[in-house]
Amino acid sequence: MHAPVQTTGHVWDGDLAEYNNPLPTWWVWAFYATIASSLVYWLIYPAWPVGKGFTKGFETITYVNDKGVTKTTHWNTRALLMKEMNQADKQQRPYFEKVESTPYQKIAADPELSNFVTSAGKTLFQDNCAACHQAGGQGKIGFAPNLTDDDWLYGGTYQKIQETITNGRHGYMPPFRDVLSDRQMDDLASYVLSLSGEKADPARAAAGDALFHSETAACYYCHGADAKGRQVLGSANLTDKIWLWADIPADRTLDRKVQDIEWVIAGGLNKGVMPTWKDRLKPEQIKVLTVYVHELGGGK
């Protein structure tokens, strides 16, 4: 048998009754308590629009702005952020100040600073640089240079790296498809291949050599007579085995390698754009990143 149940007392059609199950008392009182607590909330925090403003509540937040002025305001999330940034700043500031005042060469030698730069630099690098240069700074063929080797387009000294991050870069090489014949571009590509010790047709490489140093192609203007590139211009060193725009893996056929280089010569380059970071990062953050990149392996 079921326990007797309270009904509303109505009976329809002789035997239809309606249960009366009131909400549990604890539930009802909890509900009233939430209503009461909202009243308290309205008193403490910003709540109701009134006229052109709103009720601001009793709770206040005190913070210091970037001009060093201490301010107290009604509770709001923007002021709360200021306060949180102040607290974090208090912990990080001594390190950043030390980084700022320490010459580049001495940062890596100081174990405490070096630790800070490695961890702060890694976070900054992942947030800002890894999209192009990849998580480990290994770069990507045909897209962004490897930062872990000792080959630098614009220079690998602390000063040059700092300059690159601060102001950004824009790679440029004029297209030669309207200036040179296919045959000439072929010769040049063979010469460029031979420069880095790859097998290439010697006769064609010799013709390319002449063309490289001639006024017709004038490659030496930018890449230098020794083809080692000029960092002032960001022109590539063509004598090493490090490639950025043409992809020259060992298992490619000679024809394919020549073709890839020829493609660069013909089309030129108007890419290799590194954005400017001075508007997004603070100078001390750029300094941390500079040391981090320098210490990735190839810094000079």
Next chain:
Amino acid sequence: MFSFKHEWIEKNVGLLAVATMLAISVGGLVEITPLFFIRNTVEPVDGVRPYTPLELRGRDIYQREGCYLCHSQMIRPFRDEALRYGHYSLAAESQYDHPFQWGSKRTGPDLARVGKKYSNEWHVQHLLAPRSVVPESVMPNYPWLLSTPLQYADIADRMKALREAGVPYSLTRAEYERNVKKFGPKVAEELSIPDAKENLIKQAQEGDYDGDRSNITEMDALVAYLQMLGTLVDFSKYDNDHFVKDR
């Protein structure tokens, strides 16, 4: 002892009607009242302008492809977000958005300040094949953007529709003059509906967003849009607590 009974309401149709209206009115007021105070929430700030015709088409494509399903455009005033994305978003920055793209779901990163962070080249490569630059990405490939010519024959109509919604695109000389006063001559030029097509072509040519000047693709428009996101306000002009007073 006094004791409330549902029966009173349920048995009295007049009382039931009054109580129902009361409940609906309160609900309605709570939803509608804030709309009358929206002006108070938009911070006075320099630099925010409506989208140029090319950016507007880029935004349309952003919506068409459902980018908002994974990307928000709202940097909240939290420390972790400030460190990763930059200054928190201002209400003023989305005042010309219809609808705004704040979003509440982040599968990918927030894009409110993605503008100028990466090169055009990166955006093109990333949209074609995200994993070629971000190996751990789960974003789909969008290869058709680069091969689909941008449709912009109806750009003037699109701007007219937004003008109806209150975006200050100018149709008449008087509206143009008002924009000159408000945004300066250079921006006012971009907001002129009669010159929309010309402006769109010009920006695509000069910006060279997809690396190919010979045609205007959907990629041009989308990259133009992405590259302006969050770049309109120059925060270096303001103290870092300038916008606290607006809350």
